[in-house]
Amino acid sequence: FADQEDLIAAWENGKASPIAEGSSTALWQPAFQATFKVTNTGPVSGMEIPRYIHFPSSASKPPSVLKGFTNVEISPSSTEQASITLSRYDLSIWDVVAQGWCEPDGQISFSIGASSRDFRPQGNIPT
Numbered sequence: 001f002a003d004q005e006d007l008i009a010a011w012e013n014g015k016a017s018p019i020a021e022g023s024s025t026a027l028w029q030p031a032f033q034a035t036f037k038v039t040n041t042g043p044v045s046g047m048e049i050p051r052y053i054h055f056p057s058s059a060s061k062p063p064s065v066l067k068g069f070t071n072v073e074i075s076p077s078s079t080e081q082a083s084i085t086l087s088r089y090d091l092s093i094w095d096v097v098a099q100g101w102c103e104p105d106g107q108i109s110f111s112i113g114a115s116s117r118d119f120r121p122q123g124n125i126p127t
Contacts, residue, residue, distance in 0.1 A: 038072045044076055109122060
């Protein structure tokens with residue numbers, strides 16, 4: 001691969017990243033951002049740590065994986081905007097044949113929630 005843009009394009013086309021000393025930083029660069037609002041409906045200040053992504057079944061991963069999270073402090077009866085940034089690495093799986101990180105086949109989705117039993121907004125990562 002000639003440069004980082006070629007590596008990003010290769011990842012987006014399902015090819016594994018080369019693994020070598022000093023290899024690609026393309027996987028680690030911010031790639032996607034989810035922005036959402038969190039509301040504190042209670043009478044006391046609190047914190048929320050929303051996170052989670054869901055790989056397609058083709059990835060052979062758990063149904064929900066902690067990736068890209070943030071800590072939001074919220075006053076009583078108020079709403080705060082929060083953002084989670086994900087890199088290509090966060091959205092990659094290890095390809096044992098190609099010996100590199102690659103984008104899995106299928107749709108990657110995300111959920112915002114305090115736990116894996118408390119999903120609220122959900123969406124899909126653009127492919």
